[in-house]
Amino acid sequence: MIRLLTVLAVLGLATAASADEACRKVTHLGDDYTICTFDPAADSIRLYEYGRDGKPYGSFQALEDGLREDRIRIRFAMNGGMYQDDQSPVGLYIEQGRQLKAINTNRGWGNFHLLPNGVFYIQPDRAGVMESKAFVASGIKPAYATQSGPMLVIDGKLHPSFLVDSTSFKIRNGVGIASDGKVIFAASDGAVRFHDFATLFRDDLDCANALFLDGSISSLDIPEWQRRDGLFPLGPIIAVTEPLPQ
Numbered sequence: 218m219i220r221l222l223t224v225l226a227v228l229g230l231a232t233a234a235s236a237d238e239a240c241r242k243v244t245h246l247g248d249d250y251t252i253c254t255f256d257p258a259a260d261s262i263r264l265y266e267y268g269r270d271g272k273p274y275g276s277f278q279a280l281e282d283g284l285r286e287d288r289i290r291i292r293f294a295m296n297g298g299m300y301q302d303d304q305s306p307v308g309l310y311i312e313q314g315r316q317l318k319a320i321n322t323n324r325g326w327g328n329f330h331l332l333p334n335g336v337f338y339i340q341p342d343r344a345g346v347m348e349s350k351a352f353v354a355s356g357i358k359p360a361y362a363t364q365s366g367p368m369l370v371i372d373g374k375l376h377p378s379f380l381v382d383s384t385s386f387k388i389r390n391g392v393g394i395a396s397d398g399k400v401i402f403a404a405s406d407g408a409v410r411f412h413d414f415a416t417l418f419r420d421d422l423d424c425a426n427a428l429f430l431d432g433s434i435s436s437l438d439i440p441e442w443q444r445r446d447g448l449f450p451l452g453p454i455i456a457v458t459e460p461l462p463q
Contacts, residue, residue, distance in 0.1 A: 239254055239292070239293060248405060248407060252401060252402070253295075257343050260457050261458050262400060262457050263361055263456055264361040265312070265455075265456055266452065266453050269283065269286075276450065280454055291456050294455065297430060298337075305318065306453055308320060308364030308365065309321065310362065314358075321364065322353075329367075331376070331378055333367065334348075334365060336349055336363070340360060344394060344400045346426040346427060365428055365431065369411070372426065381412050386410060389414045389431075390404035390429075393424030393428070396425065401424060415427065433449075434451070
């Protein structure tokens with residue numbers, strides 16, 4: 218009986234270890250967050266905006282349907298930057314090496330224009346988050362990129378406009394790059410301040426650079442958790458994918 222229980226325990230551990238452990242729940246300053254971490258050297262992280270018909274996907278379900286035609290499935294997805302009423306990106310957008318929208322560093326109204334804003338970009342085997350003007354100066358030519366704003370963390374420092382006692386609370390999502398080069402996506406489970414969201418990346422997630430993606434519409438697709446948000450239409454979508462079994 219002891220031997221049987223031992224075997225069952227080992228099998229149970231093996232099954233647990235084989236599950237996708239990319240996503241987890243964390244608590245920071247009393248607020249709960251969903252955190253998902255991926256390695257750009259091993260995981261297929263991409264940006265998606267338009268389907269074969271030239272129209273925005275607009276939802277995780279539509280993206281899944283489109284990818285299925287190429288025998289690809291979604292492991293994880295998140296809304297990937299701010300967009301206009303027609304769901305086109307507000308700022309820089311690059312997909313498969315093609316720039317579909319130019320970078321936008323203009324001053325204006327709203328979170329996107331709360332400068333400095335920034336760019337999340339993906340190159341073969343690596344990814345980065347960089348302040349927009351620094352990105353332009355760098356000359357980087359990524360395979361994928363999306364611009365949003367404001368930056369949450371810039372070279373280890375919080376955005377200068379964030380207030381520790383702000384009264385603006387929203388559900389928020391963003392992306393940061395950890396010191397080991399991994400990409401960390403975070404979404405708050407409830408309404409939080411910009412300041413608290415930024416310190417999550419800097420202090421708990423080891424991200425010297427992090428970018429706000431959007432608020433209120435913040436949406437996640439985590440199939441293994443049976444979670445697929447669909448309340449709001451989406452513009453750019455960041456997705457981690459893998460081939461479907463043959």
